[in-house]
Amino acid sequence: MECVIVEAEVRPTESVDKVKKAILNVFTPDSLEVVDAGGGYRRVIARASTLMSLVKLHDLLRRERILDAARSHLLRGVYAGTLVFKVNKQAAFMGRVSFIDADTESPMGPIVFTILAGNPKEIVDWLTPPTRAGTPLYEKPIPQAACQP
Numbered sequence: 001m002e003c004v005i006v007e008a009e010v011r012p013t014e015s016v017d018k019v020k021k022a023i024l025n026v027f028t029p030d031s032l033e034v035v036d037a038g039g040g041y042r043r044v045i046a047r048a049s050t051l052m053s054l055v056k057l058h059d060l061l062r063r064e065r066i067l068d069a070a071r072s073h074l075l076r077g078v079y080a081g082t083l084v085f086k087v088n089k090q091a092a093f094m095g096r097v098s099f100i101d102a103d104t105e106s107p108m109g110p111i112v113f114t115i116l117a118g119n120p121k122e123i124v125d126w127l128t129p130p131t132r133a134g135t136p137l138y139e140k141p142i143p144q145a146a147c148q149p
Contacts, residue, residue: 003048003049003053004053004114005045007045008044008112011040022092022093023046026092027056029048029053031046032046032047051126051142052142054123058126066097068130074124074127075124082120083120083123083124084112085113086110089108090108126142126143
């Protein structure tokens, strides 16, 4: 069962290895594959069966001190049983996190995270708890029963 799917387009002028590195800087997958998307384009698709795969992202959000902005962004991506958000591929390659709303904000295309969960808000609370003066009000453990069967 996959819980987290992370995808990024590889454009003809890009290196597959660099796109893989960008994903691996923010995500720890169980599997990673490159598929032909036609027209010289490829897609890197990474999958994981648990939320442990998001620990790198969790830690980066704290190191970058962007919990409030990230929380606001993530909450906009909560849908029935799903959390979807996009990060800038070039920033991820450099080990940074920069959220984007539109694909055009990332000239080389975004990295798209899709998390299938019974309660996506619980995942947002774990990744990005509310803060006061930049300090998290609480730190929750990784949601154990978050993934949909």
